[in-house]
Amino acid sequence: MSYDFNTIEAKWQAYWAEHQTFKAQHNSELPKYYVLDMFPYPSGAGLHVGHPLGYIASDIYARYKRHKGFNVLHPQGYDSFGLPAEQYAIQTGQHPAITTQENIARYRQQLDKIGFSFDWSRELRTSDPNYYKWTQWIFIQLFNSWYDTDADKARAITDLEAVFASQGNARVQAVCDEDVSVFTAAEWNAMSSKEQQEILLQYRLTYLAETEVNWCPQLGTVLANDEIVNGVSERGGYPVVRKKMTQWSMRISAYAERLLQGLTTIDWTDALKESQRNWIGKSVGAQVTFSVKDADATIEVFTTRPDTIFGVSFMTLAPEHELVAQITTAAQKEEVAAYIEATAKRSERERMADVKTISGVFTGAYAEHPFTKEPIPIWIGDYVLAGYGTGAVMAVPCGDQRDYDFAKHFGIAIPNVFEGVDVAEAAFTDKEKTVIANSDFLNGLRYKKAVKTAIYELEKQGFGKGKTNYRLRDAVFSRQRYWGEPFPVYYVEGMPQMIDAAHLPIELPAIEKYLPTETGEPPLGRADQWAWDTKQHKVVGNDQIDHQTVFPLELNTMPGWAGSSFYFNRYMDPSNTAAAFSKEAVNYWKEVDLYIGGSEHATGHLLYARFWQHFLYDTGYVPVPEFAKKLINQGMILGTSAIVYRVSGTNTYVSKGLKADYEVEELRVDVNMVNASDELVLADLQQWQPQFKDAEFILEDGKYIVGREVEKMSKRWFNVVNPDGVCEQYGADSLRLYEMFLGPLEQAKPWNTAGITGVHNFLKRLWKLYHNGEAFAVTDAAPTKDDLKTLHKTIKKVEEDIENFSFNTSVSTFMIAVNELTAQKCTSKAVLEPLLVLISPYAPHIAEELWSKLGYTTSIANVDFPIFEASHLVESSKEYPISFNGKTKFTIELPLDMTKDAIEETVMAHEKTQKQLAGRTPKKVIVVLGRIINIVG
């Protein structure tokens, strides 16, 4: 009976579905383990072989943990709101829900063929109203919260209102808008409701504010910072401009410090933690106030080097700084205006590309040094960014290279405040070696002490204070899109009101066209039924809006990351209709133990999800502040494109080895027409595209050899390999093994279908090991010593490999084991049965089939992992290589239980050793852990 993988795989996939083999138990005595993949966005193109890589790895781990006696939660779902379905809707008029539904069906079909152990009973979709009901609910919780800096956590907004009513806001320590005005309890109580709402909005964790946003005219929406790459949109590559709009924002900046600190408690890769740290961008220093001479104005600057404050010789403002117009003197007005105009014209991209050109202009105004009272010229320059810190810097040319270059360029003085350092050529930036000089009370102090002293003096004299700055900006949460979560928000007198959670979900209304309205409103502006009736608590027609009981609803929708920021918690209790998830469920499952996904989400999804989790932790809805204990980024699988060479101006194609003799153009052709030795099957090529039908070919050794190029898998390079085809031809088990065998999980690596024959042959040999011709041939014969040795070293290695996520090396281990057992003619059940359990996480279908042939009627999935017994590996003696001066000469066989001295004595007395030494006395004999012996003569 041959290895009929298609039949076997279909059979067991049906079995697992029918018996719900992988359904996670709610009430279990077993310890829990939660393995999660980043859920996919179901695109129209379907899966290629790169997509399942992470899923296969997590599946192996999930199946392994099940063998190890854990109650495993391994769910899957779809991040199904998003731009592509909407773009498709704009083009075709088809409702995105239909497109999404079709894409999901295709994804599911493809996923099912690979034999994953997902608990599909917990499937969720972010675009399902039963799911986004809870996305809306969390939004309301955020709206009803503020961040108390004293308690260092989020608190209910009602607490804040109570404080305002009894003592005003002067003593409230909160993360809020910068320009909140101070008021007393009496003033608060005298305010109108609308005035109070306006103030509260400045404290809420999600708030409405006029912000400068990244507007993409082509996509008709705003984008978050992480959705922009090199100044153009990540999706589509369209230009992005700055624009002021009223938008919902998330006060993620409140959590900057906790998001930074939390990184130390989780087992994520250093690279990923590093990019989150960069993104949060903490810098510690001081805020210093400079007063402007002859003007009623002060300039706030942020500096990380308050120790160098006596080295200030000028100040620089960003061209966009609000004081520029006010302080510029009449004489300089024209020049300044020209400069501002010139910088505004330069796109973000140009400014980024051109970092070397020094430009700036003097305003004519002077500030006063807080300590020396000397005048300091105020310049503007585009190297100062309006968006960071205060948009102004105190320039210390001796201690900062950019300030130094600026000063040199414009002939500004460079006073030196460092002891024993020459600043004639460049700034001195080494903090460790800093000793301050020429600085009054800071003289002779080292960096750390000087910073402290400077801040102390600034605070004492009222010119500044110690301050920590973060680069992390609040996240814009509105999108001018249709296919996203609607906000549970309606407006009364222009102020946002939350719909009571009891009436959620607020479902997307039907609209005719998925484009912005003629007046530039978002697509929801086209809906006829988009008003909220506060009496009936339901969505009603816009014609009923009376601003008494019926009000207009929010027209924006939520961004793509909303639904993915808490889905891992929802999987714990996916069908709960009374809550996002029950206390009981989150207290049992707690957090994701292993999360696998791409590193491209480092500063997007993975940061926002941590933010929401910290917030939910503050409010007591979840028991842990970090949602994923361990995270692994799987590397991308790249395509190996095939290239043919067309002789210029002809329809003749020359084989790779001969192309040097011709002038050629490179053309990519479908990789599926090329065999393992890079030979192109010409008959297939002529079928593929009409232009090749009567093409001529210049062959080498009768073959057409293609060129190869490793690049991203993409339709346009014709290098996409589809998993369905691989499953059909070689089977899902071969696909799974091969994806793991390609190389380390976290590395990017090229796909080459040719190599799959190696693992496929292994599966055939595995099948043969359990059969003798047609008959199943496992016996009750006692295992030999060698068989047991093979089994136990395999158990040890595979267990170590899985624990270390080195799935590639255990495939090799299986191959060695099967080769050895075949050579040893092993038929013993005592060895072949546990071997199946080892292999089953990797190749579950063949393992189940052989398992059932052993006579078992239940799935192998719940069988215990075999126990490693070291005694099977112990030998009585070992061959030791003997080296002289580091060069191995011969080996000696010695018993294992010899002491170090006995080994030395035996080796020295050995005939060959004597010959080598030839009467000389060795300087040293080295015995290391009874392993290697070296004799230095």
Add this chain to the structure above:
RNA sequence: GCUCAAGUGGCGGAAUUGGUAGACGCGCUGGAUUCAAAAUCCAGUUCUUUCGGGAGUGUGGGUUCGAUUCCCACCUUGAGUACCA
């Protein structure tokens, strides 16, 4: 520029509390089987060699009896970030 990761045969890659480098697979070469092919099986495959050996894990140093592994400097590649005061 800064931060991080990595450089091993024709290719993907093994091997690190320092101990016989190149496991395993692909490809290639030869053989068996076959009318033939596919499939399968067996043997070989780092380079070099005058067949004794010699060289060899990006380059140059260092520590060590011994270094792919540890340390220093440099080169290259990839990823992230980018005038962050």
